[in-house]
Amino acid sequence: MIDFYALTSPNVQKIFIMLEECELPYNMKTVDVWNGEQFTPEFTKINPLQKVPAIVDSDGPGGKPYTVIESGAILIYLAEKTGKFIPHEPVKRYDTIQWLMVQVANVGPMFGQHVHFSRFAPQPQEYGGPRYRTIVNKLYALYEQRLTAHPYVAGDDYTIADMAAFPWLRNIQLLNVDLAKWPHVKKLVEKIEARDAVKRALAKVATIKSSRDTASNDAKDRFFARGKYAIA
Numbered sequence: 001m002i003d004f005y006a007l008t009s010p011n012v013q014k015i016f017i018m019l020e021e022c023e024l025p026y027n028m029k030t031v032d033v034w035n036g037e038q039f040t041p042e043f044t045k046i047n048p049l050q051k052v053p054a055i056v057d058s059d060g061p062g063g064k065p066y067t068v069i070e071s072g073a074i075l076i077y078l079a080e081k082t083g084k085f086i087p088h089e090p091v092k093r094y095d096t097i098q099w100l101m102v103q104v105a106n107v108g109p110m111f112g113q114h115v116h117f118s119r120f121a122p123q124p125q126e127y128g129g130p131r132y133r134t135i136v137n138k139l140y141a142l143y144e145q146r147l148t149a150h151p152y153v154a155g156d157d158y159t160i161a162d163m164a165a166f167p168w169l170r171n172i173q174l175l176n177v178d179l180a181k182w183p184h185v186k187k188l189v190e191k192i193e194a195r196d197a198v199k200r201a202l203a204k205v206a207t208i209k210s211s212r213d214t215a216s217n218d219a220k221d222r223f224f225a226r227g228k229y230a231i232a
């Protein structure tokens, strides 16, 4: 059985999708990051980075419990555990891994900064605003170009590279992006949204209540590492 430490964010959605695609049984354990539950000693033992997602697989390597943090590492772990959604043929496998890395090293952090500076930071953001908007647009352009030549992010097959990119690429309301500008990205998003496992995953996410809009100012300061929580 897999204990899955979760909430609603795109990085967590990737893991819901993979678990549902692989039909792996799991216990969902929500961590209310908007109210500081990621900072408890119990959760910090599971993930010293104090972020979701994280999983604890009771049937890990050698049949022993094993903990995995970081959405990209969790996707690779589950793909190798099940032999699914990561091709065996070397070129296809490395194509999958490198496009997964493009997502975790660029899309996740930069889209996250864009959301922060456009939605949560004091306005107007004359420096951070245009900087992260530009980076987001350049990343959409990269995926658009890639998907003009290939049906899926890593090539011919639906892989963990798609599952990683999809929750961010479809997050158009939060990002304030018009997908009409990126027709091949739009096509991929629609294709993945139509999958039964993805529908099940998104339905699970929809059952989780986020405290984003109700968290206290102090909890938000801690979440955003600002005010009295800033470290000089």
Ligand SMILES: N[C@@H](CCC(=O)N[C@@H](CS)C(=O)NCC(=O)O)C(=O)O
Residues within 6 Å of the ligand: 009, 011, 033, 038, 050, 051, 052, 053, 069, 070, 071, 072, 104, 108, 223
């Ligand atoms: N690189 C990590 C990022 C995870 C992440 O940013 N998680 C957010 C979800 S909202 C979180 O737990 N934030 C809590 C915090 O930063 O205190 C991954 O891809 O798993």
